[in-house]
Amino acid sequence: MNILTRSTRPSKLTIPKCCKRLYKNTINQPKFPFAIHPSSELRETTNVSSWYLCLKALPSEDLYLVGKMFMERFISMLPGQKLIVLDEFSGTKTYASGHLLIAVGSELEGLLYEHPIRGDSFYMPFLPASHVVETVGTGLVHCAPCHGREDFEVGCKFSLPLNLLVDESACFKTNAHPRLAGLSVLGDGNEKVLEMVKPMTLLVEDLKHSYPYDWRTKTPIITVLSDQWFVDTEKIADLAMESYQTVDVIPPNHKPSMLPFLISRPRWCISRQRSWGVPIPVLFRVTDSSPIVD
Numbered sequence: 001m002n003i004l005t006r007s008t009r010p011s012k013l014t015i016p017k018c019c020k021r022l023y024k025n026t027i028n029q030p031k032f033p034f035a036i037h038p039s040s041e042l043r044e045t046t047n048v049s050s051w052y053l054c055l056k057a058l059p060s061e062d063l064y065l066v067g068k069m070f071m072e073r074f075i076s077m078l079p080g081q082k083l084i085v086l087d088e089f090s091g092t093k094t095y096a097s098g099h100l101l102i103a104v105g106s107e108l109e110g111l112l113y114e115h116p117i118r119g120d121s122f123y124m125p126f127l128p129a130s131h132v133v134e135t136v137g138t139g140l141v142h143c144a145p146c147h148g149r150e151d152f153e154v155g156c157k158f159s160l161p162l163n164l165l166v167d168e169s170a171c172f173k174t175n176a177h178p179r180l181a182g183l184s185v186l187g188d189g190n191e192k193v194l195e196m197v198k199p200m201t202l203l204v205e206d207l208k209h210s211y212p213y214d215w216r217t218k219t220p221i222i223t224v225l226s227d228q229w230f231v232d233t234e235k236i237a238d239l240a241m242e243s244y245q246t247v248d249v250i251p252p253n254h255k256p257s258m259l260p261f262l263i264s265r266p267r268w269c270i271s272r273q274r275s276w277g278v279p280i281p282v283l284f285r286v287t288d289s290s291p292i293v294d
Helices: 149-157 188-196 233-244 252-264
Strands: 004-014 026-033 046-049 064-067 072-076 082-086 112-114 123-127 140-143 201-206 221-231
Touching: 004 149, 140 149, 233 252
Parallel strands: 046 082, 064 123
Antiparallel strands: 004 221, 026 046, 026 201, 064 140, 072 082, 112 123
């Protein structure tokens, strides 16, 4: 029985130690104008906003905002403009400038927004996603299918293009944006993105937030789409469950905690992109470069 497969999935990549500076505490809050669907009562002066803790997907041509549908209402943001906001946050998240920072709308699904960097006539869709919650941020997030598990699932669901923006050295590729090519995603590239979105930014604020680090090298990790090796656990789920019944777990009350992994986990990734990792020996056919997994 062949249980080893090769598939493309988002995985963690350790950023090289040569990365100069890390902007771990920068948050960017731009506003996004969008084109209005003819059947909607919204107007072209309406805007939405989103938190940006990680800016690597923002300049891309394949930027998609994913908003879960919540209750909303309008408030006045600037003369002649409106901002859609979460109803439960309206009137509570204001700064001295008068800009409200929490925004999303139940009428956004199916509408288009104008790309904040690409400019006029470059429109992208609003897409719904169940993993977006109203308790964190604005209820509206960016979607980078090649750089996150949930984003990848949304990308597959809506058949979004899978264009990788970052190379193996954790630097921007040319397809991210010509002005960013070769810059570190957590260093000079991050600073350049902030500069590019400055004209439409509502707020830039420093704060503390969590970020994944490699526990061995103490360097940051980013998620990128890459080829990985998987064990097809569905094929051995029944055998694994039967064998697990004979295993003694200490303490015994922890034994049920493994059951969900054995029952519902569709695949187990056995490959990792780590500088300290051990290579997986694989033989490939000369004729078509396919792996020999028999």
